[in-house]
Amino acid sequence: MAEQARAxxxxxxxxxxxxxxxxxxxxFAAIAEEDALLDLAAAIPPDRLPPLLLAxxxxxxxxxxxxxxxxxxxxxxxxxRDPAFGAEVAAFARDHHLDLAELxxxxxxxMNEVGRSADVLPALALIAADDDRPLAVVDLGxxxxxxxxxxxxxxxxxxxxxxxxxxxxxxxxxxxECTVRSGAPPVPARIPVIADRVGVDVEPLDLTxxxxxxxxxxxxxxxxxxVTRFAAASALARAMPARTVxxxxxxxxxxxxxxxxxxxxxxxxxxYVHVFLPPAELQRFDSLLTGLGRDLEWVSVDPLVPLGPExxxxxxxxxxxxxxxxxxxxxxxxxxxxxxSVRDGERRxxxxxxxxxxxxWLEWQ
Ligand SMILES: C[S@@+](CC[C@H](N)C(=O)[O-])C[C@H]1O[C@@H](n2cnc3c(N)ncnc32)[C@H](O)[C@@H]1O
Numbered sequence: 001m002a003e004q005a006r007a008x009x010x011x012x013x014x015x016x017x018x019x020x021x022x023x024x025x026x027x028f029a030a031i032a033e034e035d036a037l038l039d040l041a042a043a044i045p046p047d048r049l050p051p052l053l054l055a056x057x058x059x060x061x062x063x064x065x066x067x068x069x070x071x072x073x074x075x076x077x078x079x080x081r082d083p084a085f086g087a088e089v090a091a092f093a094r095d096h097h098l099d100l101a102e103l104x105x106x107x108x109x110x111m112n113e114v115g116r117s118a119d120v121l122p123a124l125a126l127i128a129a130d131d132d133r134p135l136a137v138v139d140l141g142x143x144x145x146x147x148x149x150x151x152x153x154x155x156x157x158x159x160x161x162x163x164x165x166x167x168x169x170x171x172x173x174x175x176x177e178c179t180v181r182s183g184a185p186p187v188p189a190r191i192p193v194i195a196d197r198v199g200v201d202v203e204p205l206d207l208t209x210x211x212x213x214x215x216x217x218x219x220x221x222x223x224x225x226x227v228t229r230f231a232a233a234s235a236l237a238r239a240m241p242a243r244t245v246x247x248x249x250x251x252x253x254x255x256x257x258x259x260x261x262x263x264x265x266x267x268x269x270x271x272y273v274h275v276f277l278p279p280a281e282l283q284r285f286d287s288l289l290t291g292l293g294r295d296l297e298w299v300s301v302d303p304l305v306p307l308g309p310e311x312x313x314x315x316x317x318x319x320x321x322x323x324x325x326x327x328x329x330x331x332x333x334x335x336x337x338x339x340x341s342v343r344d345g346e347r348r349x350x351x352x353x354x355x356x357x358x359x360x361w362l363e364w365q
Contacts, residue, residue: 005032012357012358018360020072020223021223022081027059028051031051036090040054041054049109110215110216111143114230119271120337122188124137129186129188135193137198138268139197139198142204145205147269149240153233157180178359185364198260200245253288257296265297275315286317289342290342290347295343298339300336301336303357316349335355337354
């Protein structure tokens with residue numbers, strides 16, 4: 001369990017992460033080291049992502065307690081690093097043992113990271129540059145649907161030399177920023193027009209339910225930027241509900257695609273969804289793609305599979321540089337950005353880059 005917690009901390013907030021990630025790193029370090037937290041995590045079935053679920057439960061209970069002063073508020077700064085946090089959160093876990101255990105039993109860990117739209121946008125720009133048809137975004141595993149509004153956000157890509165490219169409505173309430181560590185993502189002059197949009201999820205999340213919203217907010221890593229963009233994106237998604245279909249993506253995909261206007265180019269988007277599909281389902285998905293009798297695109301942002309140190313393949317079956325496999329084995333889990341195009345039943349795939357799981361950086365091939 002301690003290892004799992006350290007792996008999450010390494011992926012989200014490695015030693016070179018910005019200072020604002022200190023609370024995320026400190027939370028998972030405490031889960032890895034403090035008995036009161038380790039005991040709680042050990043009681044959670046492994047497939048329910050114990051360290052992440054427990055960190056969310058702590059964040060959910062923090063408001064109104066002394067611990068709350070460490071947590072950032074939407075639009076606010078990151079409270080400063082406090083070396084006493086580990087001992088404090090351990091004492092909190094002892095005092096709230098039963099409530100935390102109940103929360104972990106009643107909830108699933110549900111990550112909705114709107115920042116991943118910054119990984120998807122350059123891929124959509126490439127698709128729009130290659131094909132004149134209007135784009136229809138089908139967001140698979142959409143959760144709360146934040147990825148469905150990606151044309152309504154403002155994006156800034158900062159290169160390490162200090163230069164930057166921006167796109168989107170400058171007055172947009174959702175502002176996504178990411179550092180480009182290498183390469184040059186094709187930031188378009190204008191966001192491609194999204195002619196139709198539909199989300200698919202086995203368990204769509206209703207943001208109009210205050211309890212659902214509060215739990216999702218608790219699942220966001222306690223980093224000022226992440227908390228602010230989640231609050232803005234969830235407010236926008238509440239104000240502009242998009243069509244969402246409930247069901248297993250493998251079962252509903254043919255009907256969903258048939259419901260999209262025939263003149264649109266279907267762009268399936270999956271961010272951190274296919275990584276959780278068992279190999280047989282990944283295979284089934286792949287066969288579906290070429291058997292639907294329709295041109296389409298599949299943009300994926302997913303860690304290598306099988307999730308963990310043995311990972312070496314992308315969910316799209318594309319080859320990645322050896323260095324990515326090595327870094328993944330050493331704990332540096334990143335999302336591989338890939339594009340699969342299907343034209344006249346023929347499938348062609350390209351690895352486009354990789355990205356931080358919380359969308360802090362990306363590298364373009
Ligand atoms: C880790 S979350 C990612 C949510 C969002 N795409 C993001 O990147 O923030 C995975 C989502 O996929 C959904 N999901 C998992 N398996 C699915 C399936 N077979 N069919 C439809 N949705 C699925 C889950 O319910 C969850 O909302």
